[in-house]
Amino acid sequence: MTDAVLRVDGLVKRFGSATAVDDVSFSIAPGETLGLLGPNGAGKTTTISMIAGLLVPDAGSVTVAGVQMADDPVGARRHIGLVPQDLAIYPDLSARANLDYFGRLQGLRGAALRRRIGEVLEMVGLADRAKEPSKRFSGGMKRRLNIGIGLLHQPDLLVLDEPTVGVDPQSRNSILEAVEALSVEGMAVLYTTHYMEEAERLCDRIAIVDDGRVRAEGTRDQLIELTGGVDTIRLTGTGALDTGAEAVGRVPAVERVVRDGSTLVLTVRSAPTAVAPIVNAATGAGLSLTDVEISRPDLESVFLHLTGKALRD
Structure with a gap:
């Protein structure tokens, strides 16, 4: 400048x-x-x-x-x-x-x-x-x-x-x-x-x-x-968790699905626009959802990504 x-x-x-x-x-x-x-x-x-x-x-x-x-x-x-x-x-x-x-x-x-x-x-x-x-x-x-x-x-x-x-x-x-x-x-x-x-x-x-x-x-x-710009969606529920994981994994915005007990942890691009089709896919596959949580990357995530440590270490 x-x-x-x-x-x-x-x-x-x-x-x-x-x-x-x-x-x-x-x-x-x-x-x-x-x-x-x-x-x-x-x-x-x-x-x-x-x-x-x-x-x-x-x-x-x-x-x-x-x-x-x-x-x-x-x-x-x-x-x-x-x-x-x-x-x-x-x-x-x-x-x-x-x-x-x-x-x-x-x-x-x-x-x-x-x-x-x-x-x-x-x-x-x-x-x-x-x-x-x-x-x-x-x-x-x-x-x-x-x-x-x-x-x-x-x-x-x-x-x-x-x-x-x-x-x-x-x-x-x-x-x-x-x-x-x-x-x-x-x-x-x-x-x-x-x-x-x-x-x-x-x-x-x-x-x-x-x-x-x-x-x-x-x-x-x-x-x-710099972190890849991806978000995280956590789906917690009961019922067909494995079938639900397969169904949400087919949604185009979803990059990865990991099951953690009664929760499916999804790595997603543009979570706010992707959450509706993800929920529809999960419930359509027989998963009864009790909680949906969206986590977006922040500057803490960037600092951790760049330095390998938390901002307040």
């Missing part, structure tokens, strides 16, 4: 004999959210630290809004809003005072700063608590304030490192809703997480990261195709 807000090419970072990031490349367009999905220790935070100019890569390059980080780190950083995993707020200052302080560091002043603080407080749902010291806030409210600080100067690229870790479900949902709104405004977003459901909900594209490498990248559907 020639108009990419962020372009990362061949990033490498070593700590002694350990390679934390190994030849990582990707790009993000305006209005796009890219997720880095992987377990703790996969290299996600090291990658975004290099993108934000906090670490110098051993190899590779980072370009933000056309500015090479290596050539002009200050200029490149002006286009970035960084929301780190560790909270970066002053607990004795109110939400408004925190935003005022960080806004001044980012070069905002006067009426423009006051207006932007008001907009950000509304955006992160803290307008009614703006005057309270942030030490009184819940973990989720502190996280939202952290995001607000990153948004103040209206960056071209917002980088969020595991922003929902350790927050309650209500605050987590508020954070996800705020992130969803950003890409609508045209902001490019880089979002790191080890929560599969967050990546599926928020991200236009997902890069699966493990052991410092990008194992695969694409839309959710493109990644699912």
